[in-house]
Amino acid sequence: MKYLAKxxxxxxxxxxxxxxxxxxxxxxxxxxxxxxxxxxxxxxKEKTYDWELxxxxxxxxxxx
Numbered sequence: 765m766k767y768l769a770k771x772x773x774x775x776x777x778x779x780x781x782x783x784x785x786x787x788x789x790x791x792x793x794x795x796x797x798x799x800x801x802x803x804x805x806x807x808x809k810e811k812t813y814d815w816e817l818x819x820x821x822x823x824x825x826x827x828x
Contacts, residue, residue, distance in 0.1 A: 765823060766782065766783065766824050766825070767788040767821060768782075768821070768822045768823075769782060769791050769792050769795075769821055770820050771791075771796050773818075773820065785821070788821055789813055789821065792821060802814065
């Protein structure tokens with residue numbers, strides 16, 4: 765599973781693909797200067813970041 769980080773929503777400038785969600789979140793925080801909150805699913809223990817809710821962090825299939 766790969767993660768696409770898009771610091772800008774209106775274009776592809778700065779867009780990068782990462783192997784882990786943590787790497788993608790760290791990049792978005794550095795690129796935008798903002799730290800977003802997350803919630804943890806009680807059953808799966810998976811984190812869902814606000815980055816995902818606003819469309820700046822998306823999950824993509826295996827990327828070459």
